[in-house]
Amino acid sequence: MSIHFKMAWRNIWRNRRRSLLTMLAIAFACALLVFMLSFQFGSYEAMLNSAIKIHTGYFQIQAEGYQDKNDIRSVVPNPEKVARILDNIPQVSAYTFRASAFSLASSEERTYGVAVSGIDPNKEAAVSSIKRLIREGEYLSEGDSDEALVGALLAKNLRVGIGDAITLLGQGRDGSVAATVVTVKGIFSSGLDDFDRNAVHIPLKYFQEVFFMRGAVHTVVGLTPSLWDLPKVVDAAEARLAGLNTDRPLAVLDWKELMPGLAQAIMIDLISALIFYMLLILVVAFSILNTFLMAIFERTREFGVLMAMGTTKERLTRLLMTESMIMTVLGIAGGILLGGLVTLYFQKHGISMGDSSELFRQFGISGRIYPRFTPLSAAIGPSLVLVITFLVALYPAFKVRKLRPVEALSYV
Amino acid sequence: MAIVECTDVVKTYQQGKVDVRALRGVTLSIDTGGFVALAGPSGSGKTTLLNLIGGLDEPDSGHITVDGNPFDEMSQSRLAELRLNKIGFIFQAYNLIPVLSAVENVEYVMLLQGVGAGERRERARAILDEVGLSDMYNRRPAELSGGQQQRVAVARAIVSNPALVLADEPTANLDSKTGNGLLEMMAEMNRTKKVTFIFSTHDQRVMDYARRLIRIQDGRVAEDVDKAA
Ligand SMILES: Nc1ncnc2c1ncn2[C@@H]1O[C@H](COP(=O)(O)OP(=O)(O)O)[C@@H](O)[C@H]1O
Ligand SMILES: [Mg+2]
Numbered sequence: 057m058s059i060h061f062k063m064a065w066r067n068i069w070r071n072r073r074r075s076l077l078t079m080l081a082i083a084f085a086c087a088l089l090v091f092m093l094s095f096q097f098g099s100y101e102a103m104l105n106s107a108i109k110i111h112t113g114y115f116q117i118q119a120e121g122y123q124d125k126n127d128i129r130s131v132v133p134n135p136e137k138v139a140r141i142l143d144n145i146p147q148v149s150a151y152t153f154r155a156s157a158f159s160l161a162s163s164e165e166r167t168y169g170v171a172v173s174g175i176d177p178n179k180e181a182a183v184s185s186i187k188r189l190i191r192e193g194e195y196l197s198e199g200d201s202d203e204a205l206v207g208a209l210l211a212k213n214l215r216v217g218i219g220d221a222i223t224l225l226g227q228g229r230d231g232s233v234a235a236t237v238v239t240v241k242g243i244f245s246s247g248l249d250d251f252d253r254n255a256v257h258i259p260l261k262y263f264q265e266v267f268f269m270r271g272a273v274h275t276v277v278g279l280t281p282s283l284w285d286l287p288k289v290v291d292a293a294e295a296r297l298a299g300l301n302t303d304r305p306l307a308v309l310d311w312k313e314l315m316p317g318l319a320q321a322i323m324i325d326l327i328s329a330l331i332f333y334m335l336l337i338l339v340v341a342f343s344i345l346n347t348f349l350m351a352i353f354e355r356t357r358e359f360g361v362l363m364a365m366g367t368t369k370e371r372l373t374r375l376l377m378t379e380s381m382i383m384t385v386l387g388i389a390g391g392i393l394l395g396g397l398v399t400l401y402f403q404k405h406g407i408s409m410g411d412s413s414e415l416f417r418q419f420g421i422s423g424r425i426y427p428r429f430t431p432l433s434a435a436i437g438p439s440l441v442l443v444i445t446f447l448v449a450l451y452p453a454f455k456v457r458k459l460r461p462v463e464a465l466s467y468v
Numbered sequence: 469m470a471i472v473e474c475t476d477v478v479k480t481y482q483q484g485k486v487d488v489r490a491l492r493g494v495t496l497s498i499d500t501g502g503f504v505a506l507a508g509p510s511g512s513g514k515t516t517l518l519n520l521i522g523g524l525d526e527p528d529s530g531h532i533t534v535d536g537n538p539f540d541e542m543s544q545s546r547l548a549e550l551r552l553n554k555i556g557f558i559f560q561a562y563n564l565i566p567v568l569s570a571v572e573n574v575e576y577v578m579l580l581q582g583v584g585a586g587e588r589r590e591r592a593r594a595i596l597d598e599v600g601l602s603d604m605y606n607r608r609p610a611e612l613s614g615g616q617q618q619r620v621a622v623a624r625a626i627v628s629n630p631a632l633v634l635a636d637e638p639t640a641n642l643d644s645k646t647g648n649g650l651l652e653m654m655a656e657m658n659r660t661k662k663v664t665f666i667f668s669t670h671d672q673r674v675m676d677y678a679r680r681l682i683r684i685q686d687g688r689v690a691e692d693v694d695k696a697a
Contacts, residue, residue: 059568059572059575059576059579060579062567062568062572063565063567063568066567066568067567070566070567357562358562358565358566361557361559361562361563361564361565362565363524363548364522364524364551364557364559365551365552365557365576365577365580365624366548366549366550366551366552366553366555366577366580367548367552367580368545368548368549369544369545369548371580460525461519461524461525462519462524462525465519465524465559
């Protein structure tokens with residue numbers, strides 16, 4: 057160990073309590089940041105996954121305007137052509153077709169407005185988690201026709217069970233009345249209350265007959281291996297879809313456009329958290345500044361002696377920076393360790409949210425949230441702390457340069 | 469040959485609204501190898517003069533040259549370099565870096581000079597042996613007596629063979645026996661290593677050790693006696 061480093065190290069322990077408190081403040085701030093960011097990332101991922109996997113997909117191809125008006129006449133007229141395009145984009149991992157219509161659903165006792173979707177049972181299972189969400193009865197199979205999957209809340213409201221009949225009454229693509237009776241084959245529960253209260257799934261082919269779709273669908277729902285692949289897929293699909301001559305141009309929407317509420321909720325949550333983090337770091341920064349300034353104040357005479365011996369101001373600055381960076385790095389390391397351990401514990405066991413969080417429930421998370429410890433969530437907070445403490449430490453370290461040797465020496 | 473030359477050195481401090489004229493025109497020349505006492509009552513300007521000679525402060529007017537280096541032309545960092553290589557300081561008290569052991573305190577100067585670790589340690593130990601602290605290498609200043617601390621300070625001041633050692637009342641905080649011991653040791657170093665010593669004091673017994681006695685009064689040289697002559 058060099059004398060320079062020894063001096064810095066020992067100077068830190070001269071005022072053991074003050075240095076420890078400072079390092080603890082740094083560590084605590086870092087631990088908190090690591091945990092909270094991991095928690096946020098974990099909950100965003102959970103929200104995204106549940107919403108995306110349950111229904112929305114990473115992207116959808118729709119006729120322009122369909123997203124806003126849900127007009128049954130805004131169709132993708134030739135799904136096979138879209139399918140061929142998607143087959144040729146390597147980053148598309150799965151896709152499926154859906155057709156949807158607003159209808160009235162009646163049981164013997166009650167009537168509700170519902171969203172009826174026609175799904176391709178096999179393709180749908182690869183894209184959404186609907187198959188896994190069946191709580192009672194069974195999922196649809198290829199040969200099914202007048203059979204339906206209904207959300208648990210809807211089934212409860214309609215007071216229907218497996219094998220019961222539901223009458224669907226709506227309007228077909230051509231404006232005529234579309235009506236049919238379907239049998240409840242399965243009941244699903246996704247945790248997304250809206251979805252569980254409104255959704256009725258029937259086989260796509262059957263939907264197309266009942267609603268006079270003439271082979272058309274409303275949405276092509278797709279997945280990519282990860283969110284990072286999404287922009288490329290959107291660009292590629294958009295470029296190639298332009299070559300299809302449809303009445304209405306087809307649009308590619310990503311999850312942010314499909315679920316603007318979720319994207320916004322995440323953004324707002326991130327920003328408000330960021331403000332809190334900044335305040336936290338600011339408090340820590342001031343405590344560090346205080347420590348460093350006190351240390352300099354107490355050691356003024358010593359700096360005078362050092363200068364009298366021929367120590368340059370650069371060297372004094374370096375000594376002080378070494379001291380503050382040792383403390384910062386130790387604090388940060390401790391903080392990452394502590395924050396990491398706490399995060400990993402909760403990553404395993406989850407954190408019970410009860411029914412408290414409206415936001416989480418709205419996006420399909422209930423019960424427990426699992427923070428996710430990632431390199432990013434571990435690094436962002438501590439890096440911010442490192443940068444801020446470095447900048448804060450510069451002030452006293454450069455302030456010492458203003459000291460004149462004689463003044464410092466006469467300081468007792 | 470003169471190692472220190474002062475010409476018409478004036479230094480005035482501002483004490484609130486009052487000007488304190490610490491030095492009112494000091495001219496003197498000190499030869500290499502000297503063992504010189506600056507004597508005078510408290511407040512006469514001894515510390516001010518030593519600080520100026522050491523390049524720790526600048527005079528308001530007048531010129532100072534040390535070992536052929538005129539200070540008026542030198543930047544702060546050049547002065548720091550000169551202090552490092554040519555000048556050793558010994559103050560009245562609190563000379564040592566509290567977090568460094570005796571041997572590390574002595575090594576520190578050589579570290580700044582870029583001397584390698586092995587040689588540094590060897591020379592530091594040798595000089596501590598010379599000042600009679602062979603069994604105190606690893607003690608921190610707080611674990612040394614006042615006299616021992618001053619001996620470490622002397623060792624540190626001379627370890628890198630400076631041209632000049634400036635000692636500001638080095639014995640003021642010591643009892644007379646310890647003080648005499650320290651002065652004898654300094655005189656010994658002056659003889660054997662040919663290092664010029666300038667020390668300030670207001671103590672008659674200390675003045676007796678000097679070969680040249682410069683009396684300062686009210687910021688002026690009042691008397692200059694070369695006992696060797
Ligand atoms: N930093 C300072 N500010 C104001 N006055 C000072 C300062 N340093 C010294 N003085 C004054 O200058 C005069 C000479 O002081 P000094 O050189 O310390 O004398 P000595 O060392 O002989 O006791 C004294 O009157 C002292 O009060
Ligand atoms: Mg004095």
